[in-house]
Structure formats: C-alpha cells, structure tokens
Amino acid sequence: MGVAFRVLQVFLVVVCCLARGFVSEPTEDKAALLDFLGRTRHGRRIQWNSSASPCEWRGVTCDANRNQVVALRLPGSGLVGPIPPNTLSRLSGLRVLSLRSNRLSGELPADLANLSLLRSLYLQRNRLSGELPAGVARLTRMLRMDLSANNFSGSIPFALSNLTRLTGLFLGNNNFSGSIPSIDIPGMVEFNVSNNRLNGSIPEPLQRFPASSFAGNLDLCGGPLPPCKNFFPSPAPSPGGEETPAQVPADRGKKKKLSTASIIAISVACGAVLLLALLLLLICLVLRRRRRREPAKSPKRASAIPRSGGGAAETATTSSSKDDIGGGRAGVEKNKLVFFENRLYGFDLEDLLRASAEVLGKGSMGTSYKAVLEDGMTVVVKRLKDVAVSKREYDVQMEALGKVKNDNVVPLRAFYYSKDEKLLVYDYFPAGSxxxxxxxxxxxxxxxxxxxxxxxxxxxxxxxxxxxxxxxxxxxxxxxxxxxxxxxxxxxxxxxxxxxxxxxxxxxxxxxxxxxxxxxxxxxxxxxxxxxxxxxxxxxxxxxxxxxxxxxxxxxxxxxxxxxxxxxxxxxxxxxxxxxxxxxxxxxxxxxxxxxxxxxxxxxxxxxxxxxxxxxxxxxxxxxxxxxxxxxxxxxxxxxxxxxxxxxxxxxxxxxxxxxxxxxxx
CATH class of the missing domain: 1.10.510.10 (Transferase(Phosphotransferase) domain 1)
Structure with a gap:
C-alpha cells in the first residue's frame, strides 16, 4: 500500500506539472514585446497592461496553449521611428508580423532573420530605408512578403530565390536599383517591383507576370515590356559580296603605275593651287589693315535677341529640339532658373530646354511636361499660360510657394519668368495622379x-x-x-x-x-x-x-x-x-x-x-x-x-x- 500510494503521489505531481506547463504564460515573449513598445514611439491606441497576459493585448495572438506569441498585428497604430533590434527577433514562435501603414523608419534589423517560423511579413507603407538584410533569405517558411511603399534602396538580393514557399512578393514604390535577379519560384502567383529604379532585361522566370508588375522603371525592358534594344549595331555588309580578301591584293597588283608625265602634271597643278592660296591670304591681310585704319562709317546693328524684363543681359538661343518646353522661338530671354534650397540641382535653363519632353496633361493653367535630362534626372515642367501679373508679382508669389515644405504637398523646386515664358519645376511622381x-x-x-x-x-x-x-x-x-x-x-x-x-x-x-x-x-x-x-x-x-x-x-x-x-x-x-x-x-x-x-x-x-x-x-x-x-x-x-x-x-x-x-x- 505504501508503495502504491507513493506511485500515485508521483503520478499526480507529474500531471500537475504538465497541466501547469500547458497553461503557462509566454513570459519571454511578453518581455520582448514590452521592450519593443518601450523603445518605439506609438499612438494612444496601444495600451498594453504589463500585469495582464500578452495573449490579451491588442494586436497580439497566442497559440492554442497560450505558450507562445504567434502573430503581432499593429497596422496603422502610430508607430514612429526605427524598429529596435533584439526585440521582435526574440519572438521565436512568431508566424505573422504586420506593422503596415505606420511611420517606421531606418534600416530593417538584421536579427529579424532569426524568426525562422515567420510566414507572413507586412511592412508596407512605412519609411524604412537601406538595403534588405542578407539574412532575409533564411526565412525559408515565408509565404507572403510585402515591403512596398518604403524607401528601400540597393539591389534586390538574388538570395530571395531561397524562399521556395513564397506565393507573393511586393517590393514596389521603393528605390531599388540594378537588375532584377532571376527569382524562379514556381508557386509565386503575385509579384510587383513597380516604381523603382531598376534596369536591364526582365528575367525569363518573371516574364509571366503582367506589365503593371514592372511599371515605373524607365530602364526595364523585355518580357511584358517593350523588347530591349541592341547596344552594339550589326556589322555593315561588305561592299563587294563576292570578292574575297585574297582577291583584293591580286586585283590591285594588276593596276598600272603612273607615268612620269602624269606625275609632273600633278606636281605642277599642286604648286599652282598653293600659289593661289598664298595670294588670297595676302589680299585678305591687306584689306584687314585698311579696315583698321578707317573709322567705322555705319552704326552698330542692334541685338536680335530681346533683353529680359528684369534687365538681365544674358541671352541664349534655342533649337528645334526645345520646342516642347521653350516655345520654338528663334531665341528666348535667359533669365536664369531660380532654384530653392541653395541650388541643389545640377542643371540650368539650357539643360531643361534640351531635355526630351513628354506631355503629361493639359489643364486650365497650362501644360505639364515630363522632362528627362541628359544625366537621367526626371522632373516635371509646368508651362503656364495667360499669366496676368508682372515679373515682380510673379517672383513674390513663387518665393512664398517655395517655402512650402510638407510630405503631402508637392514641392516647387524652381521657377522661370520671361516675357513669353513662365515655367515651374516640380518633382516627378512616377505613380501618376x-x-x-x-x-x-x-x-x-x-x-x-x-x-x-x-x-x-x-x-x-x-x-x-x-x-x-x-x-x-x-x-x-x-x-x-x-x-x-x-x-x-x-x-x-x-x-x-x-x-x-x-x-x-x-x-x-x-x-x-x-x-x-x-x-x-x-x-x-x-x-x-x-x-x-x-x-x-x-x-x-x-x-x-x-x-x-x-x-x-x-x-x-x-x-x-x-x-x-x-x-x-x-x-x-x-x-x-x-x-x-x-x-x-x-x-x-x-x-x-x-x-x-x-x-x-x-x-x-x-x-x-x-x-x-x-x-x-x-x-x-x-x-x-x-x-x-x-x-x-x-x-x-x-x-x-x-x-x-x-x-x-x-x-x-x-x-x-x-x-x-x-x-x-x-
């Protein structure tokens, strides 16, 4: 009986320990979440009670046994600033991370690669920047990754091909550059890299996606986009298609040498031409000396290029390539472009008028053009019409508008005024209106x-x-x-x-x-x-x-x-x-x-x-x-x-x- 009783006691202790384990709180995950919130500015809607279980917090989801945090969803919660390292990466059981539509900034912490069970990552509509960490390729269970509408830069890592379970990858509206790697994932049904700075041809495995997946990248070609142009021109055909190189010197050897009389005649002709040229040069020198000695009898001709309304003396001519923006006149007044922010741009009016122009739209105030400068920079030029104020009033209004600085207002970068032209220069928004x-x-x-x-x-x-x-x-x-x-x-x-x-x-x-x-x-x-x-x-x-x-x-x-x-x-x-x-x-x-x-x-x-x-x-x-x-x-x-x-x-x-x-x- 004593032995049986002791066995029963041990059994009950084990059962109690197991039951207590099944309902234990995720204390380590709780500490990680509190650390994350304590180091990140946030809105009032996130009110986590440190004395309560994290499984009851807003945006936090635990597994069925309440042992681990498996999902963190805080979209549009007013999170501001960088994602602090060594916080979210401690959520070892995390499967869904959604921090979209906040104001998170800075680089993506490299230790997020430690979330080996992560299946869904939603960070779109933030202000994250820098390159994608190489460790992202270790998230091999990833199904959907959305990093669109941020400020990520650098190249798209080829290592993303390691995410073989990926069904959706969204990298649009960033600053990625370079070529698109050949990401060959058969199960991926959604892909978008639009509105970046990518170049080169689209890899064959990605050509199955529509053109909208690649829109807004000016230097991309191939696949659903127009075909790429050959960089090197095709060699020109030989003038004599049937003539072999061996035949050319043989034919030339058959030609007769010039006779002595012909050589003498050619020499005499060359000498006569040389004497005639010297005579003409002498005549020009004499006439030039006479003109210097005689005073000018006729009045000077007036300049054919009009002066600017503000009294500036600099002038310039335009060519037919400038007709879209410059008006196609034989000459324009060169009142220089007036830049804001201490002239941060390396172009002037001539560069602007030489740029290739594409009409974006014609409105009640004038016509807007997309201008691509020779260095590849793209701006929007608005050519105003029917302006009814003087240059002074125009300048005062532009100076006031140039002080406007807000993320939700398109900044005015430069302006120009002449008698016949009034131009405004804005940033180019590739996503359109x-x-x-x-x-x-x-x-x-x-x-x-x-x-x-x-x-x-x-x-x-x-x-x-x-x-x-x-x-x-x-x-x-x-x-x-x-x-x-x-x-x-x-x-x-x-x-x-x-x-x-x-x-x-x-x-x-x-x-x-x-x-x-x-x-x-x-x-x-x-x-x-x-x-x-x-x-x-x-x-x-x-x-x-x-x-x-x-x-x-x-x-x-x-x-x-x-x-x-x-x-x-x-x-x-x-x-x-x-x-x-x-x-x-x-x-x-x-x-x-x-x-x-x-x-x-x-x-x-x-x-x-x-x-x-x-x-x-x-x-x-x-x-x-x-x-x-x-x-x-x-x-x-x-x-x-x-x-x-x-x-x-x-x-x-x-x-x-x-x-x-x-x-x-x-």
Whole structure:
C-alpha cells in the first residue's frame, strides 16, 4: 500500500506539472514585446497592461496553449521611428508580423532573420530605408512578403530565390536599383517591383507576370515590356559580296603605275593651287589693315535677341529640339532658373530646354511636361499660360510657394519668368495622379482601387491642404483628382500639386473653358473670381464624392444634363438609396464587409458637409481631416480584431501602382 500510494503521489505531481506547463504564460515573449513598445514611439491606441497576459493585448495572438506569441498585428497604430533590434527577433514562435501603414523608419534589423517560423511579413507603407538584410533569405517558411511603399534602396538580393514557399512578393514604390535577379519560384502567383529604379532585361522566370508588375522603371525592358534594344549595331555588309580578301591584293597588283608625265602634271597643278592660296591670304591681310585704319562709317546693328524684363543681359538661343518646353522661338530671354534650397540641382535653363519632353496633361493653367535630362534626372515642367501679373508679382508669389515644405504637398523646386515664358519645376511622381488611377481603363483585367487605399489617399490630400491653410496660409485654388499625385513623402497616400497659382491669373480666374475643373468649383467662386479657404473645402468635398462614387465631377452620365456631382448625390440620398451612390467597383471589391460600407457612409456625411452651398456652413479643412482620421482609426481597430492567417486566403492578381488589397493583408 505504501508503495502504491507513493506511485500515485508521483503520478499526480507529474500531471500537475504538465497541466501547469500547458497553461503557462509566454513570459519571454511578453518581455520582448514590452521592450519593443518601450523603445518605439506609438499612438494612444496601444495600451498594453504589463500585469495582464500578452495573449490579451491588442494586436497580439497566442497559440492554442497560450505558450507562445504567434502573430503581432499593429497596422496603422502610430508607430514612429526605427524598429529596435533584439526585440521582435526574440519572438521565436512568431508566424505573422504586420506593422503596415505606420511611420517606421531606418534600416530593417538584421536579427529579424532569426524568426525562422515567420510566414507572413507586412511592412508596407512605412519609411524604412537601406538595403534588405542578407539574412532575409533564411526565412525559408515565408509565404507572403510585402515591403512596398518604403524607401528601400540597393539591389534586390538574388538570395530571395531561397524562399521556395513564397506565393507573393511586393517590393514596389521603393528605390531599388540594378537588375532584377532571376527569382524562379514556381508557386509565386503575385509579384510587383513597380516604381523603382531598376534596369536591364526582365528575367525569363518573371516574364509571366503582367506589365503593371514592372511599371515605373524607365530602364526595364523585355518580357511584358517593350523588347530591349541592341547596344552594339550589326556589322555593315561588305561592299563587294563576292570578292574575297585574297582577291583584293591580286586585283590591285594588276593596276598600272603612273607615268612620269602624269606625275609632273600633278606636281605642277599642286604648286599652282598653293600659289593661289598664298595670294588670297595676302589680299585678305591687306584689306584687314585698311579696315583698321578707317573709322567705322555705319552704326552698330542692334541685338536680335530681346533683353529680359528684369534687365538681365544674358541671352541664349534655342533649337528645334526645345520646342516642347521653350516655345520654338528663334531665341528666348535667359533669365536664369531660380532654384530653392541653395541650388541643389545640377542643371540650368539650357539643360531643361534640351531635355526630351513628354506631355503629361493639359489643364486650365497650362501644360505639364515630363522632362528627362541628359544625366537621367526626371522632373516635371509646368508651362503656364495667360499669366496676368508682372515679373515682380510673379517672383513674390513663387518665393512664398517655395517655402512650402510638407510630405503631402508637392514641392516647387524652381521657377522661370520671361516675357513669353513662365515655367515651374516640380518633382516627378512616377505613380501618376489619383484621377488616372481612379478613372483609368476599367477593362476586365483592371485591379480596382480598394476602399482602404481611397480613404488613405483622401486623408493624405486633406493633410496637405490643411498644411497650406494653417501653416503656409496659402489658398490652393485648384483642388481636383488630377492634382493629387501618388507615391511621395507620405507612404500612406499622396500629395497635392498646382497650389497657390490662382493669383497669377488676376480676374481671368477661374478659366471658364476648363470643363474638368468646373465640377470642383465652389458656387461663390463663379461670382467673386477669387478662391478662398472655404472654396478649397468645397472642392475637397467634391473629391471625396468622386472617391465614393467613382464618377468624375463633370461626368455626363449623372442623369439630368448639366447636373453636378454634389446635387446628384443629394438627390439619390434624399430618396434613401444611399447604397446606390457608391462606386459599383468599390461595392464589388469590398462586398461581404459591413464595416467598409459603414465607413463609406461616414465619409459620405463628411463630404456632404463640405459641399454646403453657404461657405460659412462648411467645416474647416483641419476639422475634415480630424473626422476622416477618426473614421480610419475605427476601421483599423475593427480590421485588426478580425484579421485571420493570410496563408489560408487565395492570392489575387498582381496589382498596379497600389499595394495589395487590405482585405487580403493583415
């Protein structure tokens, strides 16, 4: 009995120890997470209680036995700064890491390669930079890796071929350079390296992906893109196709030598020519001496090149290669380009006029060109028309606009003024405009712009407009979808352009002939001819309606001829057909998601407040931004709570300039 009792005691102790082990807390993972949060700036939404289990924290998922942290999802949580090393790499059981849509910066810690069980890595829409660590190739269990919309540079490592289980790789909207390595992974169904600085031919294993996967790389060729050009020209054929090298000296040997008489005749002729040349030279010298002795009898001719309006004496001529930007005149005034930031650019007006130019668009203010300089640098040149102010007024306005510095505002880099030419120089945004992305080809192969991206772009544009209103004290005056450019300093969205130009046109603003801009114009601007902060809010409200409905403001299919977009939306909502307002593509894309439709309704209410007829009834732009941010925050919280393991989701088609749909990424 005593022995049996002792055996029973030992058995119970073992069972208790095993049970206690099964319900033990992941203390090491908890310490690693607290270390990560303590060394990273973050928003108020992350409130981890150190006395509670990490399995109950927001964004943290543990395994069934609560022994390990297997997923960390903190998208859009206000994380700022570099990812601290020796923190997340201690989560040995981590399978999903999602830190997308934050403001993380700096290099990717090399010790993340220690996460040997990691299957999904989502770091898109941050500000991470530097080269990809070589250790990333050790993450052999990786299924999906999204590093798009960051500032990564250097070459794409060939070692990524070691990730043989990879189904999706997204590296678009970065600064990667060099050639694309031959990544041959048969199971990879999504691949995107668009909008980088890659060059060379596309490797054969990657040619199965669409052209949109490689768009925005000017020096890429082959595969779905146009074929590569031969660097060396083909050798020219021989003049005598049937003549062999052995025959040439034989034929030459048959030629007769010149006779003595012929040689004498040739010598005499050469001597006569030489004497004649000496005689002409002597005559020229005599005439030159006489001209120096005689005073000039005729007045000097006036310069054929006009002086600049500001009194500068420097002039230059243009050639036919400059017609696109320079106007094709025989000569232009050379008032030098005026640069901001102490002249950081190594080009001048002549370089700009010599650049190859491509028309990007023609608007109410002028024509925009994409100019590729001889050194490969790409800028956007806007050639203004109908400017009604003097050079002094023009210079003062440009100096004010040159001080605008914000991630959501396209910076003005340089300007130029002459009697016949007024030019502005901006950064080039390879991802294009919101208008092109929203209203581009709507064919069967098109990947629509999903709701998450639409609201982030709207919020980014709103932030840029709020900066202009509150900090720069500048009225934009021309808010529209074609003036929201994508892929700038803010990884979450875009930047507004063509701001502050209305004062240059005097009473001719706004141009009535611009049908596209008319749909955004506030009612009072047609009478006062002067845009204001409140008219900017109205135009931004129309932009929100455009994102919600998918309809351009001047679209004729709004039903009644001549009806504008705000009135059309009001008429539909008045009949309680709110769902009929939203873009068909958007509803199809985000179907079965009630939270998304609720967000759309909330943004619709914000837009309708912006397009009130009475200007004083409209909110200020900073209040609009705050309301949009609240909608986005609520949506991010709901999405984080419902995220599943993406390895069970089917992959979609490779996208264009936008990153993969938020519905498929944690």
């Amino acid at each position: 919101l208008s092109a992305l929203l209203h581009g080809s709507r064919g069967s192969g098109r990947t629509p712009l999903d709701w998450d991206n639409r609201i982030r772009i709207a919020l980014a544009a709103g932030r840029g407009l709020a900066y202009l209103h509150t900090v720069a004290k500048v009225v934009h005056g021309n808010v529209k979808a074609s003036n929201v450019l994508l892929g700038g300093g803010d990884p979450d969205g875009g930047a507004v352009s063509d701001y502050g130009l209305a004062p240059l046109f005097g009473t001719a603003w706004p141009p009535t002939r611009a049908a596209a801009a008319a749909g955004y114009k506030a009612p009072e601007v047609a009478e006062t001819r002067r845009p204001t902060f409140k008219s900017d809010v109205y135009s931004f409200g129309v932009l929100l309606l455009e994102l919600l409905t998918g309809k351009a403001p001047n679209q004729a299919s709004l039903g009644e001829e001549g009806i504008d977009l705000p009135r059309w939306v009001q008429s539909v909502v008045r009949e309680e057909w709110t769902a009929e307002v939203f873009d068909v593509e958007l509803m199809r894309y985000d179907n079965n998601n009630g939270d998304k439709e609720e967000e759309m309704v909330q943004v619709l209410q914000v837009a309708m407040a912006c397009v009130q007829t009475v200007p004083d009834s409209r909110p200020d732009i900073q209040d609009v931004v705050r309301m949009l941010q609240e909608v986005l925050n609520r949506g991010a919280t709901a999405a984080a709570a419902e995220e599943d393991d993406p390895s069970s989701k089917a992959g979609g088609a490779s996208g264009g300039p936008s990153t993969p749909p938020a519905a498929a990424t944690p």
